[in-house]
Amino acid sequence: MQHAQYETIIGLEIHIQLATATKLFSGTATIYGREPNTQACIIDLGLPGVLPVLNTAAVAMAIKFGLSINASINKRSEFARKNYFYPDLPKGYQISQHVLPIVENGYVDVFLKDSDTKRINITRAHLEEDSGKLLHESFHGMSGIDFNRAGIPLLEIVSAPDMRTAAEAVAYVKTIHNLVRYLEICDGNMQEGSLRCDVNVSIRKHGETKLGTRNEIKNLNSFRFIERAIEHETARQIAALERGEIIAQETRLYDTTQNETRVLRSKEEALDYRYFPDPDLLPLIVDDEYIAVIQKTLPELPRQKYERFQRIYSLNKYDAAILSSSKEMADYFETALQEISKDTIEIAPTKSTNTNIINTTTANVIAQKMNAAAKLTANWIISELLGVLNRENSDITQSPITPQQLAKLLQRIQDNTISGKAAKEIFGEMLRSKENVDAIIVNKNLQQISNIDELEYLIEKVVHENSEQVAQYRAGKEAVFGFLVGQIMKATRGKANPQQANILLKEKLNEG
Numbered sequence: 369m370q371h372a373q374y375e376t377i378i379g380l381e382i383h384i385q386l387a388t389a390t391k392l393f394s395g396t397a398t399i400y401g402r403e404p405n406t407q408a409c410i411i412d413l414g415l416p417g418v419l420p421v422l423n424t425a426a427v428a429m430a431i432k433f434g435l436s437i438n439a440s441i442n443k444r445s446e447f448a449r450k451n452y453f454y455p456d457l458p459k460g461y462q463i464s465q466h467v468l469p470i471v472e473n474g475y476v477d478v479f480l481k482d483s484d485t486k487r488i489n490i491t492r493a494h495l496e497e498d499s500g501k502l503l504h505e506s507f508h509g510m511s512g513i514d515f516n517r518a519g520i521p522l523l524e525i526v527s528a529p530d531m532r533t534a535a536e537a538v539a540y541v542k543t544i545h546n547l548v549r550y551l552e553i554c555d556g557n558m559q560e561g562s563l564r565c566d567v568n569v570s571i572r573k574h575g576e577t578k579l580g581t582r583n584e585i586k587n588l589n590s591f592r593f594i595e596r597a598i599e600h601e602t603a604r605q606i607a608a609l610e611r612g613e614i615i616a617q618e619t620r621l622y623d624t625t626q627n628e629t630r631v632l633r634s635k636e637e638a639l640d641y642r643y644f645p646d647p648d649l650l651p652l653i654v655d656d657e658y659i660a661v662i663q664k665t666l667p668e669l670p671r672q673k674y675e676r677f678q679r680i681y682s683l684n685k686y687d688a689a690i691l692s693s694s695k696e697m698a699d700y701f702e703t704a705l706q707e708i709s710k711d712t713i714e715i716a717p718t719k720s721t722n723t724n725i726i727n728t729t730t731a732n733v734i735a736q737k738m739n740a741a742a743k744l745t746a747n748w749i750i751s752e753l754l755g756v757l758n759r760e761n762s763d764i765t766q767s768p769i770t771p772q773q774l775a776k777l778l779q780r781i782q783d784n785t786i787s788g789k790a791a792k793e794i795f796g797e798m799l800r801s802k803e804n805v806d807a808i809i810v811n812k813n814l815q816q817i818s819n820i821d822e823l824e825y826l827i828e829k830v831v832h833e834n835s836e837q838v839a840q841y842r843a844g845k846e847a848v849f850g851f852l853v854g855q856i857m858k859a860t861r862g863k864a865n866p867q868q869a870n871i872l873l874k875e876k877l878n879e880g
C-alpha cells in the first residue's frame with residue numbers, strides 16, 4: 369500500500385456525543401434508540417420564536433476534556449452559526465463554535481507498537497449541536513428524518529495533521545476513545561454513533577514541506593473502517609499522482625462493502641458556511657474558580673495509571689500499557705491483585721518473623737511479593753484471559769472469569785498447591801464450568817506434591833532405580849541431574865513441586 373517515495377499526512381476530526389441527560393440548548397432527553405421524533409422539542413426543531421438555553425453540563429464536560437489533554441481553556445468563547453442546507457438540519461444552520469472555541473492547544477501521547485509513544489497535538493475542541501438523522505430504510509422508498517439526535521451536544525476534537533500511517537491514526541482514536549470513557553463524558557459506543565471520525569488525508573513526497581491537497585473522508589465509526597479508509601485513500605491518491613493527475617479537494621465517503629472511497633461533494637471552504645456569531649447566545653464566560661472546581665473532578669487518567677502501574681508494581685511498559693488501555697481492564701487487574709495481596713500483607717510481618725517490628729527488610733519482602741503477584745496477574749490477564757477474549761471477539765467486561773476467581777487460581781500457584789501447567793488446565797475448566805478453583809483442583813487431582821516425606825520417598829526410589837546415572841552424576845557429569853528430575857516428574861505425572869524436588873534430590877545425591 370505504502371509507496372517509498374511518498375508520505376501520508378493524516379489529521380482527524382472526532383465528534384463525541386457528550387453524555388448529558390438533556391440537549392445542548394433544550395431540556396429534551398437524549399436517550400438513544402427511542403421512537404423517532406419522540407425526543408425533539410420546538411427548540412431542537414428550530415421553530416420560529418424560540419431561544420436556545422445553554423446546557424452547562426456540556427460546558428463542564430468540554431472543560432474536563434480540555435484539562436485532561438493539557439489544553440488551554442478559553443475563558444471567553446463564542447457560539448456561531450454554521451449555515452448550510454440539508455434536510456436533517458431544521459434551522460438551516462448548526463450552532464457551533466468557530467473563531468473562539470472553548471478548548472485550544474492540547475495534546476495526547478499515543479501508544480504505538482513496541483512501547484513507543486507519539487505526541488499528537490490537538491488544535492482545538494469545540495462545542496456544537498448534532499443534526500437529525502435521515503432514515504432511508506422503512507418508508508416504502510421514501511426517506512424519513514428522525515430529529516431525536518438534533519441538538520445532542522457534541523464535542524468536536526480537531527487534531528493537528530500529525531499522523532503518518534493508518535495505524536497511528538487508529539492508535540490516536542483509541543486513545544481519545546479511552547480517555548473520554550475514563551472521563552465519563554461519552555459512552556464511546558461507536559455503533560450507536562457516540563464517537564464518529566472524519567479523516568483528512570493528503571500525500572506528499574518525502575522531504576517536501578508543503579502539504580498536498582487533502583481529502584476528507586466523512587463519518588467513520590469503527591477502528592477497522594478508519595484503518596481501511598486511510599489505506600485505500602492513500603493508495604488512490606498515490607496512483608493519481610503517479611498518473612500525473614492533480615488531487616482535487618473533496619469530501620468523500622467510505623463504502624464499507626466495496627472497500628473504496630467515493631466523492632460525496634467537492635469540498636466547501638469555510639467561507640461557504642458564512643459563519644457569524646449567534647445573536648441568540650451570549651459569549652460563554654468561565655472563570656478560574658470554575659475551571660479549578662472541574663479540575664478537582666478529574667479521575668486518574670489512562671496515562672497516570674500507566675505510569676503508576678510501572679512505579680508501584682514494577683510492571684514493564686508493555687504490560688502497563690495494555691492494563692491501562694481501558695478503565696474496565698485496569699479495574700479488573702487491580703481487583704484481582706488486591707485479592708491476592710490481602711494475604712501477602714497479612715502473612716509477611718507476623719508469620720515470617722517472630723517480632724512485631726515491621727522494618728525495611730520486611731517491607732522489601734512484601735514489596736517483592738507484591739511485584740511478583742503483579743507480574744503473575746499481568747501475565748495471566750494478558751496472555752491467557754485476553755487470548756481467550758480476543759478469540760471470541762469479546763472484551764474484559766464480558767469475561768467469563770471474575771477477577772476474584774482468577775485471583776484464587778493465582779494464589780494456588782503462589783502457595784505451591786498447583787504448578788503453572790496445572791493452572792492452565794484449571795483455567796480451561798473454569799471457562800467451561802462455573803466450578804470454583806479448589807473444587808476443580810480436587811476433582812481433577814491436580815495438587816502438586818510438595819510434601820517432603822512423600823517426595824523423599826519418591827526420590828529414594830528414583831535414585832535406587834537409576835544407580836548408573838547416579839554414579840555418573842557423582843563422578844562429575846552434572847547434566848545427568850536433569851534426567852533424574854525428569855524421572856521424578858514422570859513418577860508423579862508432573863505433579864512434583866519442581867523447586868522442592870530439585871532441592872531434595874540435590875541433598876540426596878550429595879549425601880554420598
Ligand code: MN
Pocket residue numbers: 383496524
Ligand atoms: Mn463538526
